[in-house]
Amino acid sequence: MTKTMKEMDVLRDHLAKHQLKLTRQRELILTAFLRQEHITAEAMYHQLAKKDPHLGLATIYRTLNLFCDAGIAQARHFGTQTQYDNISHKGHHDHLICTGCGTIVEFENCEIERLQEEVATKNGFVIQTHRLELYGLCSRCRH
Amino acid sequence: MTKTMKEMDVLRDHLAKHQLKLTRQRELILTAFLRQEHITAEAMYHQLAKKDPHLGLATIYRTLNLFCDAGIAQARHFGTQTQYDNISHKGHHDHLICTGCGTIVEFENCEIERLQEEVATKNGFVIQTHRLELYGLCSRCRH
DNA sequence: TATCCTCTTGAGACGGCTTATCAATTTCAA
DNA sequence: TTGAAATTGATAAGCCGTCTCAAGAGGATA
Ligand SMILES: [Mn+2]
Ligand SMILES: [Mn+2]
Ligand SMILES: [Zn+2]
Ligand SMILES: [Zn+2]
Secondary structure, eight states, X not given: OOTTXXXXXXXXXXXXXXTOOOOHHHHHHHHHHTTOSEEEHHHHHHHHTTTOTTOOHXXXXXXXXXXXXXXXXXEEEETTEEEEEEOTTXXXXXXXXXXXXXXXXXXOOHHHHHHHHHHHHHTTOEEEEEEXXXXXXXXXXXX | OOTXXXXXXXXXXXXXXXXXXOOHHHHHHHHHHTTOSEEEXXXXXXXXXXXXXXXXXXXXXXXXXXXXXXXXXXEEEETTEEEEEEOTTTOSOEEEEETTTOOEEEEOOHHHHHHHHHXXXXXXXXXXXXXXXXXXXXXXXXX
């Protein structure tokens, strides 16, 4: 999978490898998803209702989970809902979340990632994934 | 609140400050909770069913949430369930979780915590809480 | 210790979010 | 073009945690 491979091709590749099919719905949802940094299934459902009023919510969930399997998205539980992060452009990143207004700031810190590896190694683990979320108040919400 | 204060006194203190009452159930649940590193409400429900078959699940949830308010426990969402961590002895800590066997290793890394503050400050945030979970395979599960 | 206002409990209903079910439809390899 | 296999949409079901409310318990006060 080369760096220049478009996400649609990443999806096609994953589908082929798993005997899955490319459907009109999957194309539609991928196109919409790639315009987002992160989105919930429900939000995408409402957003796409304009283009295809018959698109089912279950299909959105199934498809976003498919994107996770294909490495295009990453699920993240926030509050009671699941956010689907678009990691196709930015790659891995963590989140800073304002508990006041819900603003989400994405960040990446190599030093933290390195220390995580160090902690894991020290305990005999090999890391597969991780989750780091910082909750607090943004400057606006503190006033 | 001194360092040597026993957890039962921490609870009593919190109850007094908030016009809450010390009940038989709260004492029972606290005693059981202090024997754990972390536990789910459901698991505690089954564990305590032997001692008190009439103890309700809602009471367990309410009481564990009370412990969170009192600073004795800390809720952590893991998978679909909520784990209540016993932070009374150890204080804040993060988790290394084996995706193979479910083993959980607790750790604390000051350097990571410091870098988190740095990231927050850089983005104008003041951190209230955070969550760091490393998922991977322990040495046994890799073989 | 008895009083009595308030807090707590237990049982089950309820609610939000996600997945399972299944008949009808679509995809795509042959 | 054909047909087996995957997918879809509607909705039921499931899970987990909270809410409701009548009955019961705690504890400050006298
Ligand atoms: Mn993101
Ligand atoms: Mn723990
Ligand atoms: Zn804010
Ligand atoms: Zn393991």
